[in-house]
Amino acid sequence: MNLYILRHASAGLRRKNPILDLKRPLDKEGKKHCLQLAYVLNALNIQFDLIVSSPLKRCLQTASLIGTETGYEAQILNSNALAPEATFPQFQKLLRENPHAENLLVVGHNPNLSSFLGSLLVPATSTEAKIRLRKGSMARVVLTRGPATLQALLDPRTVRALYATSTKSSRRKTSRK
Numbered sequence: 001m002n003l004y005i006l007r008h009a010s011a012g013l014r015r016k017n018p019i020l021d022l023k024r025p026l027d028k029e030g031k032k033h034c035l036q037l038a039y040v041l042n043a044l045n046i047q048f049d050l051i052v053s054s055p056l057k058r059c060l061q062t063a064s065l066i067g068t069e070t071g072y073e074a075q076i077l078n079s080n081a082l083a084p085e086a087t088f089p090q091f092q093k094l095l096r097e098n099p100h101a102e103n104l105l106v107v108g109h110n111p112n113l114s115s116f117l118g119s120l121l122v123p124a125t126s127t128e129a130k131i132r133l134r135k136g137s138m139a140r141v142v143l144t145r146g147p148a149t150l151q152a153l154l155d156p157r158t159v160r161a162l163y164a165t166s167t168k169s170s171r172r173k174t175s176r177k
Contacts, residue, residue: 001143002151003095003120004048004105006066007113009033009136011058026061033136033156034062036163038069040154043166048072050101052094054082054108062136063107082108091116095143117141120148 009030026034047070053063055078063076080086081094086108098104106113110133117139118129131150133139136159140152 001095001099001101002103003141003143003148004046004103005113005117005133005139005141006062006105006107007110007133007135007137008054008056008059008062008107009037011135023057025057026065030058030062030136031065033159034065035069037136037138037154037159038066039166040159040162041066041070043162046070046103048103048105050074050077050098050103051105051107052077052079052082052098053106054078054084054086055080056083056109059107059109063105066105066107082106082113084109084112086112088116088119117150121150123147 008026010027010033011024011030012027015024048067051063051067051072051074053059053076059082060076060078066072067076079094081090091112094106095104114131114133117131117133120141120143121129121131131139131153134156136156138152138154139150141148142151
């Protein structure tokens with residue numbers, strides 16, 4: 001299984017009221033990043049068999065934008081195993097419940113996504129791998145027997161650079177005098 005772990009895109013500042021924070025949407029920059037990431041994923045011919053998201057609005061929006069732009073047509077599943085208060089055993093259960101998915105995209109929050117990723121890479125030790133997932137970062141992990149293998153980590157800066165270079169014309173500009 002190829003597991004793609006995506007931290008939701010930018011959603012502005014955290015709200016002090018936790019109920020309002022649950023409904024915090026993506027901001028303009030977050031939406032733009034989702035479209036750029038989807039463009040890069042399409043260029044890499046990455047398609048998802050299943051997309052699972054945290055039930056919070058910013059994650060659902062991120063999952064929806066990525067799914068729509070990459071041609072994903074099935075329903076996006078909501079899972080509390082990706083909510084901010086989720087635990088690693090809940091995350092493991094989510095993975096076990098979806099063994100049929102060859103390319104699985106999960107969209108959630110930090111710090112638990114970074115922790116889950118570290119625990120997948122270095123299981124059953126007192127220290128976990130420290131991985132920084134900025135907003136909009138995506139990790140690709142191959143899950144086979146034994147510890148998972150980190151295949152790629154796309155940082156938002158890398159996505160912007162890939163998007164910018166892939167959308168420019170490849171023809172040189174010449175002067176017409």
